[in-house]
């Protein structure tokens with residue numbers, strides 16, 4: 562028994578020899594249906610301290626008296642990040658109970674204490690087990706990071722804020738989707754939907770993206786906070802391509818793809834779509850651009866993230882974070 566695991570309720574093992582009997586049955590496992598629930602081998606994690614940069618994953622193991630549902634909830638003390646691992650197998654092992662350091666959704670885990678809670682929702686009055694895990698290294702992102710706003714404003718970035726709007730990077734207040742920092746907009750603009758924007762460009766004019774747009778996903782974390790609700794708030798992404806490679810984007814002759822993402826929910830959400838799809842509008846029609854009309858990620862020059870909200874609704878507030886490209890599938894926080 563790990564010392565860090567506390568039993569809230571003590572369960573007595575009343576029938577101890579049902580397991581062997583039931584395993585000879587064909588069909589429904591009578592032990593699963595009627596057998597007493599108990600923990601035969603303590604549920605432990607293979608390491609209470611993990612650097613996901615070195616160890617790709619950790620795992621839980623243990624043995625129950627019967628097949629029944631179990632839930633391992635992981636929650637970051639600082640970030641509030643959450644990951645749920647669930648199963649119904651009697652044996653809990655590396656095959657069904659691993660954690661790669663990721664969260665179910667944004668926010669992601671940071672370098673922090675993670676609270677572990679293991680419960681058995683189908684078993685009345687069953688124990689809840691507690692443990693902690695110390696994360697000393699975050700998981701390595703599988704993708705090409707554009708920015709997570711952790712290193713300040715880039716030398717070639719530009720931004721726009723209405724006169725009444727505060728817009729910029731904030732660090733260290735625990736509100737980031739990933740890491741320590743994020744970009745926020747906050748202000749009342751009674752005369753216009755436009756709130757503010759940030760144009761992100763690589764220091765060397767090269768994001769290092771592959772040429773193939775058809776399996777490349779653009780991802781960003783977005784959190785609308787005030788002036789929310791359907792049809793009230795949205796993000797416009799401008800993807801500008803330097804098609805002739807002269808180190809300048811010319812809006813008159815080169816592609817600017819504008820993609821809109823409308824409000825869906827409060828809290829951090831993951832915006833994710835294929836780069837190839839930015840050439841189509843919501844109805845699937847080809848959009849008009851001034852270049853060759855082909856999404857070419859290898860020529861991507863800058864990304865403008867433009868926040869807009871209904872001018873009739875008073876103050877508007879939203880956060881963005883973690884712009885990252887991934888291959889073959891959307892980003893997983």
Ligand SMILES: [Ca+2]
Pocket residue numbers: 709710711737738739740741742743882883
């Ligand atoms: Ca960040």
Ligand SMILES: [Ca+2]
Pocket residue numbers: 802803804805806807808809810811815
């Ligand atoms: Ca150009």
Ligand SMILES: [Ca+2]
Pocket residue numbers: 802804816852853854855856857
């Ligand atoms: Ca193009």
